[in-house]
Amino acid sequence: MAEAALIEVLTDAEVCEIEAECAHLPDRKSAAIDAMMIVQRHRGWVSDESLAAIARLLGMSTAALDSIATFYNLIYRQPVGRHVVMVCDSVSCYVMGADGLRKQVEEHLGIKLGETTDDGRFTLLPIVCLGACDKAPTMMIGEDLIENVAAEKLGEIFGGYE
16 A cells, blocks of 8 residues: 555544644654554544554554554454443452452443444453552443442443443
């Protein structure tokens, strides 16, 4: 794919936002995570084509950018539901019942870790730590941190997301 065609995969708005991030960083490669998050915010995930276009725009190899994307678990490299649910499985959350909570969330949503509900509403993923150990067990839905999660509140919690 030609260089111009690679960048054309990105919208003008995406390129503009990425360039704004690059403007205040010491080098373009430093914007790698921000650039992928910008594309993900617009599209829901980062496709192979988008990844290659971002890499070209930042002046780095696709392989180098993909290694960052696969290390950083908040970059989605495959389609996800409208709301990504992450149940913390850190030691603190585990001690406070996170394993049982995950099973109850799976049952409530009718999916296992890594799956998306049939209606495309939720994708369930694990996460190592949400940084709210004093409020364990915790989970995130999108950007919403939910602390002290109780199984009996799952219907109410998930009911607030279309």
